[in-house]
């Protein structure tokens with residue numbers, strides 16, 4: 001599904017990713033953990049195609065297709081979805097219209113007509129009830145004045161609507177209380193299937209109780225310094241990151 | 250011969266076509282004299298500091314239309330609000346087109362200025378209102394007055410409202426390749442009356458039209474006027490639009506100006522409040538591209554207590570376009586409790602685009618609420634990436650952010666057909682097809 005080889009990326013002369021290798025197979029869930037500033041969000045942005053980051057070496061492919069030359073929207077059309085650590089507020093664009101535009105632009109790219117209104121409506125119904133989202137919420141301006149938790153839930157709602165092949169969840173758990181966490185995790189787990197893959201970026205082991213990973217990686221200083229099974233997450237929870245830092249000085 | 254001389258010598262020919270023995274003509278002659286003294290405005294004038302007419306005035310404009318040109322409705326249907334029923338006052342190369350028009354005298358008068366100044370029936374209205382609020386110190390307004398003969402005449406008597414909106418549409422066909430058009434509109438809305446008007450100037454093909462338009466609007470006690478200016482002409486057309494509005498007690502007048510097309514566009518929008526509890530509303534969406542020059546010059550004069558004015562102009566400038574916004578608010582000493590609001594927000598899409606924005610507040614009362622703000626920014630890169638990462642291509646994502654930026658103004662368009670038309674025009678200008686309504 002996702003294959004990252006020797007990925008180096010920098011922003012304004014500063015190298016942030018320093019040779020990342022990662023392979024995520026269909027049906028798998030990978031967790032990426034690591035201290036603040038280690039490059040997790042940068043990795044997510046680079047996969048999604050943010051132009052601010054310059055890839056200086058290495059490559060990223062999705063199902064064998066090189067993503068290197070694709071614009072962010074083309075990557076989305078190929079099935080990449082990024083749940084943002086900090087979703088952007090866009091006053092004047094409602095949640096509903098934004099999602100409709102996203103769905104229809106993806107369909108257009110595949111040569112399909114706009115999604116019929118009734119199909120769209122029932123999809124909105126189904127996914128909003130899955131994520132326990134109030135209908136009134138959908139006519140609000142995108143992320144404007146949303147609480148941290150509402151923003152994250154809205155990200156996963158978008159994911160559920162767009163049904164990506166590869167979902168990258170960047171600190172989706174932050175800002176969520178335990179009930180919301182359960183609802184969001186349930187939404188994510190609904191996407192799990194033999195043809196989908198999920199990369200969960202998190203600080204805490206908490207989310208991994210609900211979205212159980214097949215593999216756990218530790219990203220530190222732009223590199224994956226340790227990989228293991230879900231037990232590694234428990235170990236990090238218990239011991240913190242100091243021993244990782246010490247090992248890699 | 251330069252345009253100035255040409256105009257003065259054309260006046261004699263003009264006099265052959267109109268009644269020279271009435272009061273209207275006296276007004277014309279006096280206006281011509283003022284224009285002669287003033288000449289065309291130059292950048293030396295404070296009000297024209299950012300906008301030069303020089304290159305425009307070098308063109309060899311015809312003052313009168315050449316051979317008569319008729320248009321078939323299907324070929325110009327797209328320029329009308331065909332989704333909804335309207336009255337229509339239509340001009341082709343400055344000449345009234347009865348064929349394309351739909352006027353009425355049923356309870357209200359929606360007809361021609363030329364007819365109104367001819368017929369005794371309307372004499373008292375013309376005497377009472379014509380050229381009463383048009384700015385005598387403004388050269389272009391005077392020039393228009395000197396040649397005032399054709400345009401729209403709309404009279405809505407006490408407590409009446411036309412059954413449908415009124416469209417005033419001017420076509421320039423290219424039968425005359427460079428043409429000066431000077432429409433003159435007179436609009437009187439009596440006590441408790443209402444009207445909705447849409448004005449549009451449209452060149453067909455490669456014609457270089459220069460429109461110098463003057464509109465006088467009188468809104469009496471409790472009257473409601475909703476006026477929409479669609480400025481979506483070709484890149485060869487230019488317009489100076491002078492609009493003067495006099496408002497009386499508890500009236501509400503709103504003017505929306507959508508400036509998308511045209512080489513040089515200058516709007517002089519003047520509100521004179523003559524009563525209390527008046528609301529004056531000015532809103533605009535401007536989309537500049539290429540080498541367009543779009544200038545909004547607004548004035549609102551508060552002369553009595555307890556009135557409001559609301560200005561909200563959104564400008565988006567791409568290419569090498571230039572935007573100007575100058576908003577002047579005068580609050581007289583007795584105009585206590587005035588609430589004057591002015592907002593001008595701009596987005597610069599390209600590095601070569603520029604905008605000059607300036608509020609001018611002259612406040613002599615002490616118990617007022619005046620707020621003004623102008624901003625100049627760029628499209629939010631984080632927002633663009635967010636939209637793109639959801640599969641919305643960059644061009645569409647930019648368009649979406651521009652819609653969102655202008656949304657406050659777009660939302661205030663009351664008529665649904667109009668609102669849709671404006672959004673379609675914007676989408677067309679931005680070269681996108683966004684498959685939904687905001």
Ligand SMILES: Nc1ncnc2c1ncn2[C@@H]1O[C@H](COP(=O)(O)OP(=O)(O)O)[C@@H](O)[C@H]1O
Pocket residue numbers: 011012014016034035036037038039040041042043052
């Ligand atoms: N746009 C940027 N410009 C400059 N530095 C950046 C930018 N984005 C991230 N960085 C830097 O890159 C490093 C990694 O950041 P980030 O990927 O956000 O880490 P994480 O998500 O693991 O906390 C940090 O030192 C951060 O300051």
Ligand SMILES: [Mg+2]
Pocket residue numbers: 040041042085170171
């Ligand atoms: Mg981060």
